Amino acid sequence: MNQFLPEPQLLQALQWRYSTKAFDPNRKIPAATWAALQEALVMSASSFGLQPYQFIVVNDPAIREKLLPHSWNQRQVVDASHFIVFAARTAITEAEIDRFLGRVVEVRGSSREALAGYRQMMTGNLLGDGAKARIPQWTARQAYIALGNLLTCAALLGVDACPLEGFVPAEFDKLLDLTAHGYAPVVCCALGYRSAEDTYAAAPKVRFPVAEFFKTI
Amino acid sequence: MNQFLPEPQLLQALQWRYSTKAFDPNRKIPAATWAALQEALVMSASSFGLQPYQFIVVNDPAIREKLLPHSWNQRQVVDASHFIVFAARTAITEAEIDRFLGRVVEVRGSSREALAGYRQMMTGNLLGDGAKARIPQWTARQAYIALGNLLTCAALLGVDACPLEGFVPAEFDKLLDLTAHGYAPVVCCALGYRSAEDTYAAAPKVRFPVAEFFKTI
Numbered sequence: 202m203n204q205f206l207p208e209p210q211l212l213q214a215l216q217w218r219y220s221t222k223a224f225d226p227n228r229k230i231p232a233a234t235w236a237a238l239q240e241a242l243v244m245s246a247s248s249f250g251l252q253p254y255q256f257i258v259v260n261d262p263a264i265r266e267k268l269l270p271h272s273w274n275q276r277q278v279v280d281a282s283h284f285i286v287f288a289a290r291t292a293i294t295e296a297e298i299d300r301f302l303g304r305v306v307e308v309r310g311s312s313r314e315a316l317a318g319y320r321q322m323m324t325g326n327l328l329g330d331g332a333k334a335r336i337p338q339w340t341a342r343q344a345y346i347a348l349g350n351l352l353t354c355a356a357l358l359g360v361d362a363c364p365l366e367g368f369v370p371a372e373f374d375k376l377l378d379l380t381a382h383g384y385a386p387v388v389c390c391a392l393g394y395r396s397a398e399d400t401y402a403a404a405p406k407v408r409f410p411v412a413e414f415f416k417t418i
Numbered sequence: 419m420n421q422f423l424p425e426p427q428l429l430q431a432l433q434w435r436y437s438t439k440a441f442d443p444n445r446k447i448p449a450a451t452w453a454a455l456q457e458a459l460v461m462s463a464s465s466f467g468l469q470p471y472q473f474i475v476v477n478d479p480a481i482r483e484k485l486l487p488h489s490w491n492q493r494q495v496v497d498a499s500h501f502i503v504f505a506a507r508t509a510i511t512e513a514e515i516d517r518f519l520g521r522v523v524e525v526r527g528s529s530r531e532a533l534a535g536y537r538q539m540m541t542g543n544l545l546g547d548g549a550k551a552r553i554p555q556w557t558a559r560q561a562y563i564a565l566g567n568l569l570t571c572a573a574l575l576g577v578d579a580c581p582l583e584g585f586v587p588a589e590f591d592k593l594l595d596l597t598a599h600g601y602a603p604v605v606c607c608a609l610g611y612r613s614a615e616d617t618y619a620a621a622p623k624v625r626f627p628v629a630e631f632f633k634t635i
Contacts, residue, residue, distance in 0.1 A: 203434055203576040204574075204575055204576035205423070205427050205428075205430060205431040205434075205573070205574045205575075205576065206422070206423055206427070206431075206574045206575070208450060208451065208454035208575060210422050210423070211422075211454060211458060211571060211574055211575065212454060212457055212458065212461075213422060214422040214423075215457075215458055215461040215571075216461070217420055217422075218461075218463075220463060220467075233425060234425065237425035237428060237429060239628055239631075239632060240429055240432075240628065241428060241429065241432055242631070243625050243626075243628055243631050244429075244432040244433070244435070244623065244625065245566065246435075246437060246566075246569050246581055248581075248583050250437075250624055252625065252626065252631070254631075255630075255631055255632070255633060256631055256632050256633070257632075257633050257634075257635065258632055258633070258634040258635070259635055260634055260635065261635055264635060301624075304624055304625075304626060305624050308622050308623075308624045308625075309621055309622055309624065338555050338558075341555075341559060342558060342559060342562045342605075343562075345559045345560075345562035345563050345566065346562050346563075346565055346566035346569070346581070347566060348563055348566060349462065349463075349562065349563035349564060349565060349566020349567040349568075349569075349570070350566040350567070350569065350570045351566075352463050352563070352566075352567065353566070353567045353570045353571060354428060354432075354570060356422070357421075357422045357423045357428055357574075358421055358422075358423070358425060358428065359420040359421035359422065364463055364465075364563075366465050377635070388559075404526055405525050405526055406461065406525075407467055407518075407521055407522050407525045407526065408460050408461065408469065408521075408525075409460075409469065409521060411456055411457065411460055413472075414456075414459070414460050414469070414471075414472055414473055415456060415472070415473050415474075415475055416472060416473070416474050416475070417474075417475040417477055418474065418475070418476055418477065418478055418481060418594070
């Protein structure tokens with residue numbers, strides 16, 4: 202049995218988590234904790250294992266200030282200890298697939314020949330008919346798996362977080378120079394520590410009853 | 419300090435996790451663990467807190483067998499202890515928003531009047547110009563946050579999982595009757611315990627180096 206945490210503690214961490222409205226601007230995530238969160242993000246699952254995304258960590262306060270008006274002026278952008286922009290690839294190329302397979306060879310010692318079938322499945326699915334239009338949504342979804350993972354991992358480490366979809370991608374792109382490198386900003390996450398004044402911290406979590414979410418057949 | 423798990427254990431759980439190719443068909447997730455995973459799924463974050471999804475748990479072996487050919491014959495569909503289809507709403511209506519706000523009133527004791535501004539923001543964003551075309555992708559992304567959360571929570575509890583995007587939505591819909599109720603199947607997740615014969619369990623995890631994922635500015 203490989204259980205890393207008892208059920209009640211897991212649920213306690215998820216209960217403790219909430220989308221933090223006000224961060225304490227004076228509290229920073231310690232380096233060791235941040236390193237673990239980075240590591241955790243990298244370990245996120247993605248389709249084919251392709252990881253078609255990058256994480257832009259905006260530490261520069263001046264850039265954060267510039268992002269603020271393009272984020273509905275949500276103060277989390279400037280007040281949080283860390284601010285991540287999830288950037289998803291806008292296209293998948295054969296070169297990208299081969300870069301990934303090169304990494305498989307490197308890490309697992311597989312041969313290129315042994316991966317030929319896998320390569321064919323990937324190119325068929327990701328470069329075939331209609332794929333081009335589908336890719337940006339597909340890569341964004343992979344980034345959202347990473348976001349879901351991050352939110353849970355942060356809570357477990359006692360780090361507060363707030364995902365943000367409310368921003369203007371075109372303006373973010375101007376400031377972060379993503380499109381030119383084949384990426385688009387799809388979602389953000391502010392991380393740090395809740396302010397003692399954030400009344401939302403104490404508000405009961407609003408969820409529909411379990412029975413309304415689950416349909417068992 | 420509210421840390422629920424030390425960093426090394428979290429990373430150990432994420433290292434232990436992999437997309438399980440072969441499940442042990444004889445091992446079932448204990449009821450208490452399954453209840454915790456359900457609870458964890460319900461606690462997933464979603465934009466506005468709207469939770470525009472439902473989780474279809476397919477326990478009936480006959481239905482699982484019927485889903486199999488429409489899932490690239492991936493044996494996880496029939497062999498795993500539990501099989502979840504993530505179904506995302508295909509449209510958001512004013513009624514849906516009001517159902518959610520009704521729940522906020524119920525859980526938090528807020529008044530409808532106090533929520534008027536929030537309601538306006540939601541309707542503007544979710545029912546406004548161009549929203550209709552955007553919604554199915556947006557609800558799917560919310561479901562992917564839940565998927566990312568589930569994968570991490572399962573690993574922490576020592577439950578193996580395999581997310582599946584490779585399935586034919588139209589055929590799944592025929593068998594699960596989702597569209598008629600305003601939902602579309604967007605992704606699946608098989609859960610249970612790895613088979614001792616799954617050689618992928620021991621394969622090193624393929625990831626690009628941390629430095630390639632993160633761009634710090």
